Amino acid sequence: MKKFWALFFWFWPLVALYVCLIAPSRGWWFPSEPLSTLGHQIDGLFYLILIIVTVTFVGTQAALGYALWKGATKGSSQKAWFSHGSHKLEIIWTIVPAFVLVFISLTQLDVLADIRVLSKFPDSVQNSPVAEVMARQFEWRIRYPKPGTKLMNEPQPGDLYFVNEVHVPAAVPTMINLRTQDVQHAFFAPRLRVKQDAVPGLIIPVWFEIEKAGEYELLCAELCGWGHYKMKARIIADSQKGVDEYLTRLELEQNEDGVADAEASAE
Amino acid sequence: MENSKAFSLKNLGLGCLLTAAVSGCSEFDSSFAYSAKTESLIAEAQDGTDAAPGVKPTLDSRFGNPQQLKAWLKLPVEWGGASARVEAVASTDTEIRIRFTPEEGKSLPTEAGSVQFITGEGAGQTVAITKWDAQTGEAVLASLPEKSPASGDLCAIDGGAALQSGRVLYMRHCSHCHGTAGDGKGPTAEYLNPKPRDYRHGVFKFTSTNDQSKVSREDLLRVLKYGIPGTYMPSFLLMKDEELHAIVEYVRFLAMRGEYERKLVNELASDYSEKSVSDRLKDEKRSDIVQELNEFLKDEFPATADSLGDELGEVWTAADTEDAKIIPSVPRVPDSPESRRRGRALYLSSTLNCADCHGIDGAGNGPQTLAFEKNPVSGELYKEAGLHDEWDNLNQPRNLQRGIFRGGRRPIDLFCRIHAGIKGSRMPSFKNTPHEDIWHIVNYLLSLQFESEPGAIAAAPAAAAEAAPAAAGD
Numbered sequence: 112m113k114k115f116w117a118l119f120f121w122f123w124p125l126v127a128l129y130v131c132l133i134a135p136s137r138g139w140w141f142p143s144e145p146l147s148t149l150g151h152q153i154d155g156l157f158y159l160i161l162i163i164v165t166v167t168f169v170g171t172q173a174a175l176g177y178a179l180w181k182g183a184t185k186g187s188s189q190k191a192w193f194s195h196g197s198h199k200l201e202i203i204w205t206i207v208p209a210f211v212l213v214f215i216s217l218t219q220l221d222v223l224a225d226i227r228v229l230s231k232f233p234d235s236v237q238n239s240p241v242a243e244v245m246a247r248q249f250e251w252r253i254r255y256p257k258p259g260t261k262l263m264n265e266p267q268p269g270d271l272y273f274v275n276e277v278h279v280p281a282a283v284p285t286m287i288n289l290r291t292q293d294v295q296h297a298f299f300a301p302r303l304r305v306k307q308d309a310v311p312g313l314i315i316p317v318w319f320e321i322e323k324a325g326e327y328e329l330l331c332a333e334l335c336g337w338g339h340y341k342m343k344a345r346i347i348a349d350s351q352k353g354v355d356e357y358l359t360r361l362e363l364e365q366n367e368d369g370v371a372d373a374e375a376s377a378e
Numbered sequence: 379m380e381n382s383k384a385f386s387l388k389n390l391g392l393g394c395l396l397t398a399a400v401s402g403c404s405e406f407d408s409s410f411a412y413s414a415k416t417e418s419l420i421a422e423a424q425d426g427t428d429a430a431p432g433v434k435p436t437l438d439s440r441f442g443n444p445q446q447l448k449a450w451l452k453l454p455v456e457w458g459g460a461s462a463r464v465e466a467v468a469s470t471d472t473e474i475r476i477r478f479t480p481e482e483g484k485s486l487p488t489e490a491g492s493v494q495f496i497t498g499e500g501a502g503q504t505v506a507i508t509k510w511d512a513q514t515g516e517a518v519l520a521s522l523p524e525k526s527p528a529s530g531d532l533c534a535i536d537g538g539a540a541l542q543s544g545r546v547l548y549m550r551h552c553s554h555c556h557g558t559a560g561d562g563k564g565p566t567a568e569y570l571n572p573k574p575r576d577y578r579h580g581v582f583k584f585t586s587t588n589d590q591s592k593v594s595r596e597d598l599l600r601v602l603k604y605g606i607p608g609t610y611m612p613s614f615l616l617m618k619d620e621e622l623h624a625i626v627e628y629v630r631f632l633a634m635r636g637e638y639e640r641k642l643v644n645e646l647a648s649d650y651s652e653k654s655v656s657d658r659l660k661d662e663k664r665s666d667i668v669q670e671l672n673e674f675l676k677d678e679f680p681a682t683a684d685s686l687g688d689e690l691g692e693v694w695t696a697a698d699t700e701d702a703k704i705i706p707s708v709p710r711v712p713d714s715p716e717s718r719r720r721g722r723a724l725y726l727s728s729t730l731n732c733a734d735c736h737g738i739d740g741a742g743n744g745p746q747t748l749a750f751e752k753n754p755v756s757g758e759l760y761k762e763a764g765l766h767d768e769w770d771n772l773n774q775p776r777n778l779q780r781g782i783f784r785g786g787r788r789p790i791d792l793f794c795r796i797h798a799g800i801k802g803s804r805m806p807s808f809k810n811t812p813h814e815d816i817w818h819i820v821n822y823l824l825s826l827q828f829e830s831e832p833g834a835i836a837a838a839p840a841a842a843a844e845a846a847p848a849a850a851g852d
């Protein structure tokens with residue numbers, strides 16, 4: 112029975128190792144391939160940490176199993192050795208994890224800066240957000256600048272409004288300004304690997320480069336109230352021409368005076 | 379839509395009812411709550427007497443309950459299902475086969491679960507279909523109908539399917555605020571301000587229809603798609619079109635049910651509410667009152683209940699016609715400082731007197747917001763100062779400086795708000811104002827948000843200012 116426990120604790124790291132090895136090819140970790148440029152870097156970090164965690168888990172479990180096995184096969188006459196208070200051991204298991212953590216924090220610095228630090232954003236998006244995404248309970252309200260003008264923090268005459276659908280150009284870096292009207296929300300596009308909290312009072316620039324035109328899910332990832340689950344929207348990535356055409360349509364629609372429409376349907 | 383119209387027109391005379399059989403059983407039993415006014419009637423008026431049904435049975439027989447919805451074909455609701463006629467009936471001892479032909483211009487569905495017979499001997503029966511061949515239109519019925527259908531009978535295949543799917547979606551997405559019966563009393567409602575709409579008045583605030591008209595399907599669809607900014611009504615843009623349409627029909631169904639209930643109760647409330655009966659007891663005997671009620675329910679009430687249904691059908695049908703839609707007689711007057719100034723002058727003028735409620739600067743703080751109003755129904759003063767809507771909620775005039783327009787920010791939206799007013803609220807209709815003047819006001823309202831100080835109208839609107847140098851360069 113004593114040996115059973117050693118085998119038991121050796122068994123699980125094998126399972127974990129197997130799962131870690133096959134998971135990426137089965138798509139178990141992520142909803143899809145990363146579909147934005149930053150997504151590849153984020154997935155890279157994820158896998159780096161996964162490897163470290165797997166090695167640590169397998170290593171510690173193997174050591175645990177070894178200790179149990181040794182105890183099980185040892186004669187009952189031998190005395191136990193108590194390690195409590197061993198300075199050498201304390202130092203080892205403090206320094207090794209500290210080293211690992213410092214390693215992780217240094218490696219991710221560049222990626223973090225690329226995502227969060229405005230001055231590291233691609234030049235083309237610096238100070239030129241294409242839209243303001245305003246989270247509110249429980250929807251996403253989008254404000255585009257009037258075509259041909261720049262987006263201002265305060266609403267301007269001619270700004271275009273929509274809800275739960277944001278059109279951005281594909282294959283080029285794009286920046287939006289993220290805000291919230293009430294409580295904290297989070298802008299989460301799983302397939303793009305973009306996740307950023309919207310904080311009351313702050314205007315937070317968020318950039319991404321969607322590799323392919325298409326429709327991407329946008330969710331709220333911060334439990335923001337009873338209607339949190341309703342905060343689902345879509346990001347539509349299109350060619351620049353497609354986005355411009357969309358905005359022209361939106362502008363026409365927003366200036367609708369009900370007369371042209373009636374004439375068209377009467378014809 | 380035409381489909382249901384065809385039904386209702388053909389069957390107005392029959393006053394026929396279709397039972398939309400709810401397939402399977404739902405997670406829990408729910409019911410349509412009756413209005414407080416219904417509950418204020420004496421028991422005999424609510425439930426009816428031996429001789430005739432009262433308000434509740436009349437209502438239930440026409441609208442059913444959430445598990446067992448009824449389609450009252452007087453009402454212009456898209457019940458769903460395909461209308462077809464029985465072509466041939468072949469029955470053996472073990473099974474009955476019917477071949478259906480679709481109504482002209484219609485087609486048979488690819489799948490079918492049940493059939494409802496609308497005319498002929500078997501009218502009113504619903505029978506499950508076990509085998510369905512869409513090509514030939516041949517169906518094997520699960521059981522023998524009590525009265526055998528004959529060729530030429532009109533029936534609905536999967537009748538009520540659209541309404542049921544609307545109910546399922548409504549219960550999932552809407553009922554937690556708007557309530558099972560559409561009374562605006564769902565469990566989340568008490569946390570919200572403004573309160574969710576109580577549909578049972580049959581009144582919706584933001585419509586593109588004339589002041590006297592009901593809401594159109596298109597209006598409800600817009601609200602579902604784009605939400606109501608400044609309120610808790612979110613956007614349901616990501617739902618499929620057919621899902622949104624199904625919800626719209628179900629909301630209309632609930633609104634008609636509620637409105638019908640109100641109308642029925644009004645027929646009885648003045649004489650047979652608990653309160654008036656207790657007043658009458660001073661010089662009348664209770665048994666006499668009940669006897670009188672009995673006769674009323676037997677002789678007059680059924681006809682009244684029918685004609686109220688006809689009226690309801692008419693006004694709700696009319697809301698979707700071109701006649702109901704507000705179409706400005708002139709296109710929008712181009713935005714200019716001159717137009718905005720005229721708009722402001724009209725806004726302040728004594729004829730329109732917008733400032734009385736919305737305030738001189740449009741901040742929604744006019745003198746009316748400080749006045750104590752009388753409840754038009756009970757005649758008592760409201761507890762809080764300010765304007766109240768039909769639902770007795772405090773409903774202060776919009777602060778127009780914030781750029782949040784609940785009914786939409788397109789010029790036509792604002793035009794409709796002024797032309798038809800906001801139904802159920804104290805915002806009146808200004809339909810007699812010349813359309814050009816309304817456009818001036820719209821231009822002023824849209825610019826209010828950007829004024830540097832109240833009443834200061836910029837020399838030129840930003841757009842015009844940009845365009846000017848370009849034009850000069852040409």
Ligand SMILES: [Cu+2]
Pocket residue numbers: 246247295296297331332333334335339342
């Ligand atoms: Cu949220």
